[in-house]
Amino acid sequence: RLDQSYIKGLFGWMEDEGIITVNPASRLRTIKSTVTLKTEPPEDRRVPWTKEMINHVLATIPTVHSRPEPVIAYFKLLVYAAPRIKDVAGMEVDRLKDDGILYWNHKSGNWVHAVLPPSLIEFLRTGFSPRSKKYFFWTGKGTLKSAAKYFSRKLLRAYRAAGIPEHWQGGARSHEFRDTTGTKLMEQPDGKLEDAQLALNHKDRSITEEKYLEKTVKRYEGVNRKKREMWENEGMWN
Numbered sequence: 001r002l003d004q005s006y007i008k009g010l011f012g013w014m015e016d017e018g019i020i021t022v023n024p025a026s027r028l029r030t031i032k033s034t035v036t037l038k039t040e041p042p043e044d045r046r047v048p049w050t051k052e053m054i055n056h057v058l059a060t061i062p063t064v065h066s067r068p069e070p071v072i073a074y075f076k077l078l079v080y081a082a083p084r085i086k087d088v089a090g091m092e093v094d095r096l097k098d099d100g101i102l103y104w105n106h107k108s109g110n111w112v113h114a115v116l117p118p119s120l121i122e123f124l125r126t127g128f129s130p131r132s133k134k135y136f137f138w139t140g141k142g143t144l145k146s147a148a149k150y151f152s153r154k155l156l157r158a159y160r161a162a163g164i165p166e167h168w169q170g171g172a173r174s175h176e177f178r179d180t181t182g183t184k185l186m187e188q189p190d191g192k193l194e195d196a197q198l199a200l201n202h203k204d205r206s207i208t209e210e211k212y213l214e215k216t217v218k219r220y221e222g223v224n225r226k227k228r229e230m231w232e233n234e235g236m237w238n
Contacts, residue, residue: 012149021142047172048180053164054079060162069128071154074137076123077101078174081114082181082200085174089137089148093130096121106144108203189222 011025057075062068077088087103095102100115101124116124130136131147138147155174165171172180182196197205231237 012146047165047170047176048183049079049172049176053162053172057158057162057164061158064157064161065154067128069123070131070137071151071158073120073124073128074151075155075158076120077116078177080116080120082178083112083114084178085152086144086148087112089135089151090144091136092134093136094134096124 007025011020011023014020014023058072061071061075065071074088077083077091078085081088081101081103083103083105084107086106090106091101091103098121100113100121102111102113104110105112124136131138132140134140137151138144152174159171159173160166164173167173178200182200185191185195185199186193188195193205193209228237
């Protein structure tokens with residue numbers, strides 16, 4: 001199994017770097033071994049990202065990567081823009097503006113504008129060298145999917161080094177930034193379902209309802225409080 005893992009890792013790296021376009025090791029079947037069965041935790045056990053967790057991962061990235069700057073930029077874009085990880089891989093240098101970045105949503109098939117903190121915009125401009133003239137994180141060779149996998153592996157290494165539990169244990173991962181953003185937006189005093197829908201670029205409102213509405217416990221508490229106040233004001237609560 002170790003030899004197989006080495007071969008797959010080597011060819012995966014060659015594909016990421018554009019040295020090869022077809023990965024012959026991708027068809028290798030994993031050698032079976034006795035493992036502990038991992039089951040997905042219930043949806044409500046997912047741990048949302050917190051400020052402390054984010055800062056801990058940011059502090060950990062330089063300790064596990066010799067070139068931490070691109071990984072830090074990738075991670076921060078996931079935090080603030082809440083795109084899918086593949087969308088970050090395809091972000092273009094010329095699409096960066098003074099207030100944010102315009103990126104292509106590959107699932108919805110449209111352009112999305114995401115506001116970013118000034119410090120992150122400056123970091124994208126001067127903090128590291130993009131992998132190509134056109135893209136921040138993609139050489140333009142190979143596939144965009146391979147570039148996304150390349151950074152996924154780097155982020156996973158940082159998550160584990162930072163002590164973030166495994167995904168099957170309910171630990172947060174890159175996609176949970178979307179869940180965290182959608183939930184937090186709807187938990188704001190004036191938050192609406194439409195806010196999460198626009199922020200996460202869901203074409204269909206029903207997608208937002210299915211994925212995020214049941215997680216917004218605070219929103220339900222607020223609505224129930226307003227309903228009670230409404231009937232109390234009418235003298236119809238007793």
